[in-house]
Amino acid sequence: AQSVAQPEDQVNVAEGNPLTVKCTYSVSGNPYLFWYVQYPNRGLQFLLKYITGDNLVKGSYGFEAEFNKSQTSFHLKKPSALVSDSALYLCAVSDTGGFKTIFGAGTRLFVKA
């Protein structure tokens, strides 16, 4: 069975500094990996995905994520954080074929001006 771990409940970053939100996964076969962002009382917004190809994936709003197979990680990064990036970030994994998606516990990002 697949699983996702987001070890940090909360990440605090100053505006303009780089940010990293961590995610590790466990899945049989080749993973389909996703990052979503959720603002209060809103649905999920898709940021980026890794299916195959380059390990560095670029997504929406300046976010990127690096797939590391040996460490089974898929950390989300952004070179320069904005206050408006403050939200809940959810890492997700699907099994090969992308049928059922399991979400991590989420990491709340706070960017201080």
Add this chain to the structure above:
Amino acid sequence: GAVVSQHPSWVICKSGTSVKIECRSLDFQATTMFWYRQFPKQSLMLMATSNEGSKATYEQGVEKDKFLINHASLTLSTLTVTSAHPEDSSFYICSARDFSQTSTDTQYFGPGTRLTVL
């Protein structure tokens, strides 16, 4: 991208009543939809997989008689919370995949329904 809608966006009901939430894929056919539940400041928990024309598949610990799912057509799935109680208050989110596309990995999420049971 594809659009998934949910109705209502929020609902308040009395304890003991039933509430129906609709999930529609607006511009594609979805043979499979997923229902998630999210408690405040927590992640999404997959409740069930809704299959058009057949019974839903429920995750472990989810009461199928409590949360009735009907996938009546290729664009509509409904979740009915029966005999709702305050502990059922939550944010319910549906998602759908467009399996007609070669890339089946993208999941489209609805905006969510906030259920409050008094």
